[in-house]
Every structure is written in C-alpha cells, then in structure tokens.
Amino acid sequence: MSHMPHIPPDATADQARALLAAAGWREVGTGNWSWAFADPEDRLAARVTPFDPAYRLHAQACLDGPANRWLPRVDAILPLLRDGYVTVMERLYPAPEADAHAFCTALGIVNESGYELPHVDGFDQADADLELLRERIRALMATGAQRFKLWGGSDIRPGNLMADAEGRLKVVDPIFIRGPLIVEGIAEGRRDMLTDFSHEQLKDFLTIPVFEPGPETDGLRRKLAALLGPISPPPPV
Template identity: 30%
Template sequence: MTSEEAVPYREVIGLLGQQADHRDAEQALRAAGWTPCGVGDWAIALRSPDGAAAVRISPFDPAGPYSAALYREAAHTGQVPRLYAHRRLTGGGDLQVLEWLRPVPEDEAVAFHRKIATRAAEVAELVDVVRRVHERARRELPWCGPLDNNPDNVMRARDGRLVVADLYYADGPTLYATAATDPGLVVALIPEAERRFMTEIPLAASGPWEPGAQEAMRAGLAAADAQVASRLHG
C-alpha cells in the first residue's frame, strides 16, 4: 500500500475530538462504518469499511506507545504491521490503526518467535529494534512485562508477509493485583490521567472481571488519590 492509499486510515484521527476517550473513539468509528472484529484482554478491534485495515482501541494501555514505536522504527524490515495512525486517548487509552492481518498456524508462529529469541539472521534487524524499544519500556514503564511470545501475536499481512505485533505489555496480573491490595503504589507510579479507565479493559481472554471488583478497585484508587491531594494541599 502506498502512502497515498493509507491516507484514509490516517484520517481516522480527524474523526476524534481533542479529548476523545475509548468510548468516543469506538462510537465515532462505528458511525463511520467500521465494524467489530475482535476483543481481547486489553482492547477491542474494528475493521475498516474496505476490509484493508483495523483499529485497536484500548481504554487503558501503558504499553501502546512502545508498540507504536516498534512499528515505526522497524517498518523497514517488513516484519511488523504497517501503522497508519496512533493516538493516545484521554484517560490512558490507546488507538492504533494497522493494516489488516490474518492468523497463522501455531507451529509457524512458534517458529517465528524462536527466530526472534535466537536473533536468527533473517530477523536480526527486527530483533535489534525490538530489544532497543523494550529496554526503553523497561526503564520508563511501571510493571513492564517481558517480551510476549504468544503465538497469536504472529500474523500474516494481506501481501503474505509474516509480522509480529503486541510484543510489549504491562504485567497485568501484577499491576491489577497491586491496584486491588496497594492502590497507593499504583497512584504513586501512574498519574491519574493515564489510568482513569484501567478498570474498563475487556478481560475477554483471561476474565471476566469478578463481580464488584471494578467498583472496589475504582474506590481504592480514588481514596489513594484523595490522600495524595490532601497531603499536597493540607
């Protein structure tokens, strides 16, 4: 796809208001003809009207900027998805418009991950970027996880290229357990503006949420925020 052909997907950003959150983004894209095509733990996905692109919308995704950085910095390898647009959303959400990808057989995906792990010659340039961006994430991102070798993260583009996506993530189980048991630590490390909707991730794969867990977590974080505000102004 040429840069001119990608323009309609980049223009998705223009559909969003300046303060758009994940709900606003989904509503705007659905109104523009994008249709649901998937849901995971952290995000939902919508497919473009022409079927050639998908948008990933997350209510809360601290790792989103690092994935976007990988797609940009490793674009020359052809082994990451084409990124048409990226936008941080109000409240800590993340929106990425990517080329449409198809799943591959598990054995093929595992073999590709093995090449990445061993820095095989055919993926050496990709691995160099993967490691560089991951080191940046480990320095900057609280609860940064290791590289994700889930076979589902290896897919095939419409032109036949094998690509890898979603290698970076916040360690969800540890982060959310901490939010439930020590909300003050989460408040200290992640600004409120970047975690406002952390209880709204779908958890479609590892969930569902336990009854009342979201409300309790929101209340605990709000109380910890109030304590910080009281100390600052008290």
C-alpha cells in the same frame, strides 16, 4: 485513510468505538487492553484503547520506522482523552500456528509473560530483517524497563503474531507491562507499586476490556478512589 472518521483528541475510547461503528467499521476482536475494528473494505484496522503504555511503545516504533517485513504497517496513532489512543494500521488476520511457533523459535527472544515457548524447527525465512527485529524488540524491552517499575518485558509467543492479506507473518504485540500487578497494587492499597501512574491513568486502566462491568470491577474502582483520594488530616489531640 479512506473511511476513517474524524476522532477528536478529547474523545474517550468508548466514543471512538462509537464513531468507528457509525462510519461502517466493524469490531473484529477484543483483547485484554483493546478493541480492534476493520474498515468496510477490510484494508485497515483500528486498535482502540483507553490505556496501554506497552503497546504504545511498539506502535510508535512501527510508525517511526524503518519498515521491517516482520512488523505491521502503522499509518497513524490518533490521541484520545488522556493516554488513550487509536492505532490505525494494515488489516491483519490469524497466523498459521505452526508458522508462528517456528518464527518464535527463530527469533530466539525468551518469553517473560509466563508462556512456555516450545522449540519448533523448520523456519526457512530468516533474513536481515529478522536480525533487525530482534534488536528493535530488545531495545523496546530496555526502554520499558527504564520507564516502568511494573514492566514485564518480552511477550513473544504465537498468539502475538498475525498475518497480512498475503499470509506474511507480523509481530503485533511483542512487549508488555504487568497488568495483574497493577491490579494487585490497587487491591492491596500498595501506593508504592503504583508510582509510575497518575490517578487518572489508573482510572482509565480500569476501563480496558478485561475489566467487565460487575461487582469485582466496581470494588477495584472503590479501592482506587480510597487509595489515591485526598488524605484526611489527623484528628486533633
């Protein structure tokens, strides 16, 4: 992996971002859960997150293979502190919207994140890999549903498709966990909603990019500390 700096496995996501920037990588995008960097030659990308269990399932499946023309090439998943990680993969670019819409129709997996997929005909590239992709995404959906109480399911939509340097479509983020319900559980003191996650994992969750510095995020951190802090013994009678 040319130009890839050494990132220690105990580094935080912020430290990983600083190491990438120092090595000449530039930030090319920020999502709700991660920051994306491109290497100086625009050949590789690095997706950095302190916590994102849904994308980890997808990235691991891409890394383990087999290769599929509709999935990005993942070269490595580098561990960070606790459950953070850096996904090193091929460099991708925005996909033509019309092509992405037609692809979603051809794939035929209903979106479960609240995005209403319009039906768009005209996709003429259906092949064996598309059928295998459909099976793999459904298998990931089933795995996530078994592991997480707040599992979301399919997030197939045009915004989660990108294209490689030759313009070939790639599915980059097909599944999701319900982050807003994690926030709700923290805000409302619902320990029963948060049993999938440790205190440290939830602290890391509150550092993903969607939580901008400010009073709202500070308030959630205070509620998390109170929710999962030590329980005081009852007062003497």
